Amino acid sequence: MTVRKNQANLTSAEKRRFVDALLELKRSGRYDMFVTTHNAFIMSDTDNGDRVGHRSPSFLPWHRRFLIQFEQALQAVDPDVALPYWDWTVDRSPTSSLWAADFLGGTGRSRDGQVSDGAFAVTASKWPVSVRVDGRGFLRRALGSGGQQLPTRAEVDSVLAMPTYDTAPWNSASDGFRNHLEGWRGVNLHNRVHVWVGGQMATGVSPNDPVFWLHHAFIDRLWAQWQARHPGSTYLPATGTPNVVDLNDVMRPWNDVTPADMLDHTRHYTYDTAA
Amino acid sequence: MSQLTRRRALGASATALAGLALTGFARTDEPSGPPTAGHSNREAHSPHSSGHTRPQPQPFDESFKGRRIQGAPSHHGGHHGVGYSVRIDGEELHVMQNADGTWISVVNHYETFATPRAVARAAVIELQGSQLEPLL
Secondary structure, rough: OOEOEEEEOOOOHHHHHHHHHHHHHHHHHHHHHHHHHHHHHHOOOOOOOOOOOOOOOOOOHHHHHHHHHHHHHHHHHOOOOOEEEEEOOOOOOOOOHHOOOOOOOEEEEOOOOEOOOOOOHHHHOOOEEEEEEOOOOOOOOOOOOOOOOOOOOOHHHHHHOOOOOOOOOOOOOOOOOOHHHHHOOOOHHHHHHHHOOHHHHOOOOOHHHHHHHHHHHHHHHHHHHHHHOOOOOOOOOOOOOOOOOOOOOOOOOOOOOHHHHHHHHHHEEEEOOOO | OOHHHHHHEEEEEEEEHOOOOOOOOOOOOOOOOOOOOOOOOOOOOOOOOOOOOOOOOOEEEEEEOOEEEEEEEOOOOHHHOOOEEEEEEOEEEEEEEEEOOOOEEOOOOEEEEEHHHHHHHHHHHHHHOOOEEOOO
């Protein structure tokens, strides 16, 4: 069974195997297919039209399924690899071990944002940024450069306290847990972390930065924590909602999985500590 | 408001603007073709939508940090029917309007801005001189 661990607790060997599996997916071309899929959804998910991956109730089950598929691709390279998660309420500095050269590498240099150390630096020649929105083919970051801070645990707890999963109009204007976690409303958790990292992470092609997976693994874990805190609450809406994935509707692009199928993560993986 | 109502309103606005020769650019097969120049002083001619739709953002055409940024209602609905198109040095920037009226773009997709002009300026800063790739 796959156990997803806090990235801060990984051994050197676990970090190396995770990085090596990422590099192999990139080399084979499979990695970029995930970037392409994500960008296609983020550009087509609209508040007043069909919305599946973002700004909608299915933001959480869609990304859970997306991460499972990605983790399975990693495990096809190295069966012992699992996706780690980044608890940015604790590891909230550009000097965290997450950003060391033996793991994801650090922030970008000031001139052009180019990441210059670690396996994903352009100088290592193993991480071309091919699915992109502009001409720059190198990984960029600007950790915390906007002057804002990563969310605090208290801010996370304020969102986990919300008992209702999601509310009409089921988009970026909604009240409820999902939209506050996604960040379009309120203290802003998920969106703010993308902006804090900067570079490709702030764009529609955000999976170009491997930290995408660690960020979303933590968002996914927060969903599990919310479920544990609110056992009487569940995914909404239940049925008959235009443009929105109801509990038992299938989700694109897979068309064979519903939000209901994704509610229990323990069928697919567990976490290193209880939710 | 319903999507249909909003799209109708946007379409009507774009048509009215076309009549005034104010539309910047419908999507064309010439991705680098510049929109009609010289309308940056016409912002007073705002399309007035009916009372229950939000005002259409004004066209703009300016130089910002050495880049030409332009925005205008799009008769063909822009990318994914947003009804408004933004270009940087002639290349379309994918933009999207949120339910609360704020805007995002494909290069700042997790941060909202009040107007298409603000999202274009933010993109110029983010691009650091790099050219946009054609839309996927």
